[in-house]
Amino acid sequence: MKKIKVIGGGLAGPEAALQAAAAGCEVHLYEMRPIRSTEAHQTSDFAELVCSNSLKSESENSAPWLLKQEMRRANSFLLADADATAVPAGHALAVDRELFSARVAARIAAEPRITVHREEVTTLDENDPDTITILASGPLTSPALAAELQRLTGSDHLAFYDSISPIVDATTIDRDKVYFAARWDKGTADYINCPFTKEEYDTFLDALTTAEAVPPKSWEQIPTVSTEPGAPYMTASSSCVGGTTTEPSTTPEKLQYFEGCLPIEETARRGRDTLRFGPMKPAGLTDPKTGRWPYACVQLRQENLRADSYNLVGFQNHLKFGEQARVLRLIPGLEHATFLRYGQIHRNTYIHAPSLLTETLQLKAHPSIMIAGQLSGVEGYTESIASGLLAGRYAAALAHGTQPTPAPRLTANGSLTHYITHTEIKKFTPANITFDLLPPLEEDLRKKIRDKKERHKIQCDRALEAWNAWLHD
Ligand SMILES: Cc1cc2nc3c(=O)[nH]c(=O)nc-3n(C[C@H](O)[C@H](O)[C@H](O)COP(=O)(O)OP(=O)(O)OC[C@H]3O[C@@H](n4cnc5c(N)ncnc54)[C@H](O)[C@@H]3O)c2cc1C
Numbered sequence: 001m002k003k004i005k006v007i008g009g010g011l012a013g014p015e016a017a018l019q020a021a022a023a024g025c026e027v028h029l030y031e032m033r034p035i036r037s038t039e040a041h042q043t044s045d046f047a048e049l050v051c052s053n054s055l056k057s058e059s060e061n062s063a064p065w066l067l068k069q070e071m072r073r074a075n076s077f078l079l080a081d082a083d084a085t086a087v088p089a090g091h092a093l094a095v096d097r098e099l100f101s102a103r104v105a106a107r108i109a110a111e112p113r114i115t116v117h118r119e120e121v122t123t124l125d126e127n128d129p130d131t132i133t134i135l136a137s138g139p140l141t142s143p144a145l146a147a148e149l150q151r152l153t154g155s156d157h158l159a160f161y162d163s164i165s166p167i168v169d170a171t172t173i174d175r176d177k178v179y180f181a182a183r184w185d186k187g188t189a190d191y192i193n194c195p196f197t198k199e200e201y202d203t204f205l206d207a208l209t210t211a212e213a214v215p216p217k218s219w220e221q222i223p224t225v226s227t228e229p230g231a232p233y234m235t236a237s238s239s240c241v242g243g244t245t246t247e248p249s250t251t252p253e254k255l256q257y258f259e260g261c262l263p264i265e266e267t268a269r270r271g272r273d274t275l276r277f278g279p280m281k282p283a284g285l286t287d288p289k290t291g292r293w294p295y296a297c298v299q300l301r302q303e304n305l306r307a308d309s310y311n312l313v314g315f316q317n318h319l320k321f322g323e324q325a326r327v328l329r330l331i332p333g334l335e336h337a338t339f340l341r342y343g344q345i346h347r348n349t350y351i352h353a354p355s356l357l358t359e360t361l362q363l364k365a366h367p368s369i370m371i372a373g374q375l376s377g378v379e380g381y382t383e384s385i386a387s388g389l390l391a392g393r394y395a396a397a398l399a400h401g402t403q404p405t406p407a408p409r410l411t412a413n414g415s416l417t418h419y420i421t422h423t424e425i426k427k428f429t430p431a432n433i434t435f436d437l438l439p440p441l442e443e444d445l446r447k448k449i450r451d452k453k454e455r456h457k458i459q460c461d462r463a464l465e466a467w468n469a470w471l472h473d
Contacts, residue, residue, distance in 0.1 A: 002399040003028065003131075007121045007145070008045045008136035011078065011381055012373025012388030014104050017076040019392025021113035025399045029108065032120035038140035039347070044118075045101035046108060047078060055082055055093040055382045066383060067412040067433045068093065069118045069460075070256045070467045071386055074393075077107055081348070124148050126366035132395045136373040136388060139348040146349055152366060157352040165311045166328060168300065169338040173310070178300075178333035184284035191301055192310060195287050195294030196280070204330045205275065208268050211323040243417045263318045263345060279314030298331050307310040309340050317343040350430055353377040353420035359406035360394045361387065361417070370395060377420035379430035386413055386433075405473065409439060410466040433460060 001024075006017045009031030017029045036045035041048050047294065056064035071079045081103040085095045085302050108114055122144040124133060137145055146397065150158050180189040197276035275296065276282070282297040300310035312331075317324065321342045329335050353376055356363055361370045372391035373384040390407060407414035413436040420430075431437065438459050440446065449455050 001025065001131050001401075004132050004134065004395050004399055005029065006134045006136060006371065006392075007281075008138055009033070010136065010138045010373065011047055011384040012136035012138075012391065013134070014046050014108060015076060015078045015385045015391035016136060016372055016395065018107060018111065018397045020399070021111045021133075022053045022075075022077075022119045023393065023396035023400075025113065025396050027114045027116055028117060030117045030119060030121050032118070035118055035122050036142060037141075038138075040140055043101070045105060047081075047101045047104040049095070049097045049381060051099045053087070053094050054089060055079075055095065055381070056090050057091055058093050059091045061453065061460045062288055062432045063412060063435050063438070063456075066460045066463055067103055067329050067382055067386055067416070069464060070411055070413050071389055073464070073467060074389055074471055075154030075384075076385060076389050078104060079382075081107070082373050109450075122148060124152060124369060126152060126363075126369055127352075128368065132370065132398050133366055134370045134372050134388075134391045134395055135375060136371075136384075136391070137156055137375060138384075139155075139350065141375060149351070152363065152369065153351055158349065164325060164341065165313065166314045166317075166343045167309050167341040168311055168328075168334060169340055170308050172334075172336055172338040173300070174333045176333060179288055181285050181288075191299045191313075192333075193287075193294075194300065195282070195285075195299040196296040196298075196329050196332060198295045198328060198359070199274070200330070200332055201280075201296045204327070205268055205272060206388050207327045207330055208265050211265065211319045213265065213318050213323075214320055256450075257362055258378045262316075262436055264315050265317055265319060282391055287352070288347055312343075316345055318345050319343070333470040348430070350375055350377050352428055353426055354423050357416055357421050358405045359421050361391050362394070362398075367400075374430065377428065377430045378416055380430075380432045383416060383431075386416065389413075390417065405470070408470050411463045411470070412438065413467070414441070438463065 003026040004017075004020045006013045006020070006027060006029045009029060012029070013029060017027045020025055021027045031046065033041055037044075040050040055068070058065055068079060081100055082093060085099040085103060087094050088094050098320055098456050103182055108116065112409060113199075120142055121137075124135070125131070135149065141149070146158065178192050178194050181191065181193050188411070264275070264279065269286045280296040280298055282293040282295065287294050298315070299313040301313050302310055312328070315328075319327065324342045327338060329337060330340065349413045351357070351371060353371070356365075357371060357376065358364055358367070361372060361376060363369045363371065370391050372387045376387055378387050390413060394404040407417060409415060412433050416431070416433055419437045428450070435456060441449070441455055441458060445458070446455070
């Protein structure tokens with residue numbers, strides 16, 4: 001039987017290791033902390049939650065609940081530890097992070113089939129006939145390993161940067177001030193447009209360019225991919241998915257950004273009209289009230305199928321959250337807006353899964369190497385554990401000499417994997433589990449059942465039935 005090498009002792013790695021060991025495999029789990037840490041981890045613990053302590057909603061028939069229910073039915077070890085260390089958090093599953101990590105560590109220590117190696121892995125052997133490798137080194141994969149992954153996947157297939165635009169609650173947009181329109185009337189009028197007069201634009205620009213930015217931290221800078229083990233993180237001069245780097249920044253923080261996801265305040269500093277000819281371009285957006293194009297315009301794009309939230313197109317930024325609230329409320333129509341998410345820019349290493357991964361999380365070109373966790377293109381703690389669960393089970397099947405069967409499309413796990421491996425979105429970005437990823441109900445059912453909650457219940461029932469059948473196959 002082949003042995004299994006798991007790289008990464010975060011969330012996906014330990015779950016994968018425990019699943020494979022439970023299926024009778026010999027597992028070697030590699031974690032580089034404490035020899036080398038990442039920009040966000042604080043400890044050398046397994047399963048460290050780097051930011052919040054929430055594994056999201058437990059509300060029955062919500063998408064995060066469905067994902068967790070499937071994981072529980074598949075005996076997810078980390079989810080059992082999360083349940084055992086839960087703290088009161090309303091409808092969410094939140095954990096005591098130290099107890100959670102301690103339980104995971106105890107499980108690993110008690111599993112004789114797992115050998116732990118505290119070292120940084122810097123090479124991947126795609127031709128080793130005796131080993132299945134699960135790469136679960138996360139969004140902050142060390143530069144040497146990222147370089148190795150780049151060698152295997154091609155340089156265009158590894159993104160290093162995540163930029164997030166703010167999202168606004170649709171019900172808080174002042175509909176009297178905005179209008180729906182498609183630029184040059186091409187396509188359907190799906191965008192909400194917020195029109196500016198010259199005075200409004202000047203006020204907004206002054207506020208934007210003088211707003212306080214998040215202080216720089218080394219982990220927010222982009223790493224130069226160095227093949228030197230132990231090499232420090234550095235600001236990049238290389239290119240990657242998302243564009244080419246800018247000239248040295250003019251921001252006070254002296255950070256360098258990729259052109260493809262330049263913060264809006266950085267663009268604004270390049271000249272008073274730069275935004276009017278860039279992300280706030282009004283051309284082709286005739287305001288029905290005036291019959292003319294406004295002086296400048298912010299476009300809001302529907303965020304989900306429910307149309308209950310919209311993102312501000314091109315408004316990724318690096319400002320403090322309080323400053324974002326103040327400045328973004330100067331946009332006509334958003335004076336009383338509630339922001340569901342603020343803009344952010346942070347490092348996030350992930351592969352272009354749609355072109356590289358199979359539905360069983362194997363590299364198409366090197367099937368003995370599997371990718372799990374955030375690196376595979378899923379987003380979030382629970383999603384990362386879920387993908388570790390699948391990778392561990394698939395790897396165990398491969399180690400035993402059988403071809404694994406992918407999780408069914410009808411399930412939350414299957415839909416998440418289907419999204420990362422099949423999406424045709426041009427700029428692939430990692431995804432949380434949502435109902436948008438699950439197959440919709442048939443049209444006649446959709447017409448018959450108007451209530452969203454009822455529809456979701458049917459989707460959940462179907463998913464759990466398909467998941468049970470797959471588990472017992
Ligand atoms: C700053 C930040 C904040 C986040 N906050 C949240 C949040 O609040 N909620 C949420 O749901 N998601 C959050 N995420 C997203 C994501 O859910 C987490 O990053 C999650 O930990 C991903 O799980 P993972 O197992 O893929 O990676 P990780 O948990 O990061 O585990 C990867 C492990 O691999 C190790 N490693 C890296 N390189 C090597 C190497 N060469 N050799 C050996 N070991 C190596 C690392 O030390 C790490 O322990 C955040 C991400 C970041 C970057």
